[in-house]
Amino acid sequence: MPDYLKLDNSRTSSGWAPRVLLGVLGIVLVIVILVAVQLVRGTPPIKASVVIPNAVTVPGTPPALPWPKHATAAVAIEGVGTLGGVRTGESRSLASVAKLFTAMVVLKQHPLTLGQSGPTITITPADATKYQVDVRDHDSVVKVVAGEHLTELQALEALLIPSADNIARLLANWSDTSHSAFVQAMNSEAASLGLTHTHLAGPSGLNPNSVSTATDLVKAGEAVMANPVLRQIVGMAQVTLPVAGTLYNVDDMLGRDGIVGIKTGSTPAAGGNFVFAANSNVNGNRVTVVGAILGATGVQALQNALDTGAKLASAAARAVREVSAVPAGEAVVSLHAPWGQTVVGRTSGSAPILAVPGQQVSAHVVLEPAVAGGKLHQIKSGQRLGTLELQVRGHTTSLPITASGSISAPSLTYKLERF
Secondary structure (H helix, E strand, C coil), X not given: CCHHHCCXXXXXXXXXXXXXXXXXXXXXXXXXXXXXXXXXXXXXXXXXXXXXXCEEECCCCCCCCCCCCCCEEEEEECCCEEEEEECCXXXXXXXXXXXXXXXXXXXXXXXXXXXXXXXXXXXXXHHHHHHHHHHHCCCCCCCCCCCCEEEHHHHHHHHHCCCCHHHHHHHHHHHCCCHHHHHXXXXXXXXXXXCCCCECCCCCCCCCCCEECXXXXXXXXXXXXXXXXXXXXXXXXXXXXXXXXXXXCCCCCXXXXXXXXXXXEEECCCEEEEEEEEEEEECCEEEEEEEEEEEXXXXXXXXXXXXXXXXXXXXXXXXXXXXXXXXXXXXXXXXXXXXXXXXXXXXXXXXXXXXXXXXXXXXXXXXXXXXXXXXXXXXXXXXXXXXXXXXXXXXXXXXXXXXXXXXXXXCHHHXXXXX
């Protein structure tokens, strides 16, 4: 064989070896880079999802209250919520219950604090003459004479305790620039309280066009009880005035069945009306029931309204319970790690709240910033995850949420194999 046809094996093997080596090194480099990238790239965080509903129901059977057969009525418990009512969409004439709005406007225009008597109001000859006319018309009035002086506080007491129509008119004319301006202020006050079904036509309630609903009047009653001066007045059984002498509260339920006010009203057209507040004790907690009855009927319509109000107040107070709407250990949050681990965040302990069976309690979860922001890659058992806030009528009770187990950091295998 000619020499030029012979293969030079030494040259061939020596040429391929570096290429193979470079290929292997390249593959190794790629693997190293891939491993480094997998190890260095950020690990996806633990994800948290809320599993508790945004409202929970207090266990038990909702109370059956002794609602009136013909009147409209509504009841609420301060700090707990409404207990409903009957015929709450029906507007009825207010009668002297309208004087609550008169008193609220007077105190807004001429504020008083407890212990203050306020400026002096002088009874004019015209006031004294109108009083005589009111007596002949059999209106609800207190005796006044020309030249008599009443302080603002005394006038408010005469307005709300014996329910004097003539003092309602006197206060309206004294407090504002005109009678019409005062009535407009009464309606503005009702609107500011969110009373969308209330219209006032005069300061005394004698005008049948002064109307409202039981639901609106519960809100008005709560506003009255939130004012220290008005709360004191409506809780007084009697008052002594300069000329009229000692006069007694038309609300003869004061002091009975926990009743602490608020206002009665009655005319042949309106029937018997009663806005009431009553205090009770539930496991050492004071509970205030506020309710309203409009349009009680019967020969003794006002007394029927008073009796019904007392029964409703007692029944509503008995319905309140100190309960744990969410028990200890309730699942609130689910935590899932992409590397296959899951743990549940549960309530730690229980916080009793005042509520009524069947009532809806709003539940709001506030996660710790690290949990909410997706910054956790491991969790220890018992670790604080957030807070469960239970809200009832603006009152909030908080429960801590803690991890019921642990989630370990992602393994090396997960880091290398994840896509």
